[in-house]
Amino acid sequence: MSKIKKILILGGGFGGINVLRLIQNKFKNNSNIKISIVSQDNYFLYTPMLPQVSSGLIHPNDITVPIRKLCKQAEFYHAAVSYIDMKQKLVTVTREFDGKVHALEYDYLVITLGSNTNFFDNENIEKHAFTIKTVEDALSINFNVINMLENAAQTSDLEFKKELMTFTVVGGGFAGVETMGEINQLVRDSVKNFYPSIGQENISMNLIASKDYILSELGPKLGKLAGKYLKKAGVNVLTKTKAVDAGEDYVQLDNGKIIPCMTLIWAAGVDVEPIVSEIDCIHKKSGKLKVDKYLKVLEHDHVFALGDCALITNPITGEAYPTTAQNSIHQSVTVANNLFSVISGKSNLKEYSFKSKGMMTTLGRKVAIAVLFGRPITGSLAWLIWRTYYLSQLPTLEKKYQVATSWLADLLFKRDLTFIGLIKSKFLTKVDIKSDSPSVKDFFK
Template sequence: MSEIKKILILGGGFGGVNVLKLIQNKFKNNPNIHINLVSQDNYFLYTPMLPQVTSGLIHPNDITIPIRKLCKQAEFYHASISYIDVKQKLVTITREFDGKVHALDYDYLIVTLGSSTNFFDNENIEKYAFAIKTVEDAISINSHVIHMLESAAQTSDMDFKKELMTFTVVGGGFAGVETMGEINQLVRDSTKNFYPSIGDENICMNLVASKDFILSELGTKLGRMATKYLKNTGVNVITNTKAVNAGEDFVQLDNGKTIPGMTLIWAAGIDIDPVISELECNHHKSGKLKVDKYLRVLEHQDVFALGDCAFIINPETGKEYPATAQNSIHQSITVANNLHSIITGKTKLREFSFKSKGMMTTLGRKVAIAVVFGFPITGSIAWLIWRTYYLSRLPLLEKKFQVATSWLADLLFKRDLTFIGLIKNKYLTKVDIKSDTSSVKDFFNEN
């Protein structure tokens, strides 16, 4: 193999980062393999621990890893993807800082763009709700919760105090349940230790789920056990219900009831990136890309897709694989192996098939529920398994150390309640790069 092959990876999530690491290992020090990775974030986000950032249990930097640290022989582009042209094998990207447009060509394309929050075209909910999808979302929620605590401690109006201390999370899946568990613990512990004027009786926690029980992925029994535990910790679990409207100080439900409160967190759906929906290929009705058993996009054998943006059928069940980090990691192994086989001239490709070893979720301090190899586990043992597993899966040793240190500190000390306000960012919109460079040179020559 002497011809140079260009591999382009779109997305820096679990799928993209793992494909990158595997391909770099398979083509180690090969000068004929050029790898590019494009992501609108310059870091990989370890999403299973994102709810713990909302409560201040761990620092945002603990679960964010600069992608450049993972690029051993790849070039990284911090940019958004504007357009994918599969006919001409070109991808148009836009640089985040100044909006400069650039085109990248490829021989093989790996599409692993994640999803965004789906508000189902409800403009009011999108306007007034916090999402829980990005690290910025988690930081915003943490700051907002602390802001509500500070405000509630300084008002004598009891009705207003209760509104400030009412928190509603919509979504009965992993993200919604774990976020509610973290926030409930933060608010109640903080009220007890630092805000005695608020009073525990004024705290109202609501978890709204559209199904009969929460955590349906874990089955009826564990879902109902999770409901019982949350109720015992003061959470109102409202099932068979949807949120249909929201404002600054209320959430309206489809059962006719309205929850007065200042905080709404939306964890009830995901949406596909418009770039994926506009791609000229076969799509599922959800907008996801249809792929074959080797994870190649139908009718485009030089394009692979995995993760949230790909519609992948489990051959054993006939149903779609759920959009989980665990599935994305195993899909990346199949993609990397098949790409290596194609480039090196091997004819046998590997079909994707994966049977999950288990699923887990935390409900609060020292409490979790899990299904491991088909066996249900609850309580502190499940909590230890959850922490051990996810800590071991963090990509860098330094991040494992940081998270473990944060967890240890939480067992020994009380949570940090520092309120961080808005952060200002600067972007270039009118600067001429060439003239700007010459003016800088003139400045330094004169001085």
């Protein structure tokens, strides 16, 4: 039997790259450990700043880190996980550049494949709405906003101009609220500085939230205050409301109202990746993986799961931990420690428990809202704390520098309104890259 133990990490997000970083340190220069990581994106994405890409405040590359840069003693596979077979300890992956399928063997598996956007089976909304989950999503929103501005500036039909200038975001959580705050600022500033013929009075911004107040994670007092800040900035905040249908130029609400609008952004829910819900193991009803207090998948001692794809219960409150980057990062510490203990034959596994020190969100230029150590903070102080904290959490010095530079440029200059449009890509059919890894087998030649 081989002495070499193979650790396979699935996913290069908050959970994946932090487990990678920690176990590389723990098994530094240990030639009996082979670490591999698979991700369908060849970069880590710092999602809390994604809404700022949608408004053109920062560049996509400011918040992405190529995973290879983080692989000190690990092998990276730029591929999509297509099947996880826990009985045979095999994962099949489809390579990005040629669509070839491979099988990767493992002794220890870490599943951290994140989540998908949930449209709750509403095909019309899925067809017509933008989403805010990936770099492509954020860029699409940014180009769309600029396109709407260019068109609105050229039309003499007032009703159509208003439709072009109506932006509706569905979702009162962090992603929806931050995206609304960013777009509101981009559109209003752009009309003021570059598109005076549109007129501020023709802009309409709508935030649709199903709960009594937005940002329910922050509690009713701050959630309602956040709503007031947004209203003051010109956003119609419609609470206790759901979007039930959409078309190319409208969104319909559950109270029967139809909002004519050309731009709908959906940030109202997340779902488990089908690859995860199809794994032959014990799941929660939602499809999330059921793990024990050590974050091991139930009945699979060699498999750990964390982040948005796992349902982890807080032992104190009995409720599920929220799906946040904060939780994924803390869970990665427990997973790395326990993985190290299991491989080293130690029995002192650590239980996962985490009490958040705070939460915060931006609402536009120089306005944010936060709860830190139980204390509410609002306005420009919260905004400054948000920027300082999130800048410090970016994974590399290079990215901290890039984001700080983009923020500085935004304070000094007006926003860039370049409309780049579609990108052409080439599919490689002839390339055959041979892998000398003994753990890779060609399934289909």
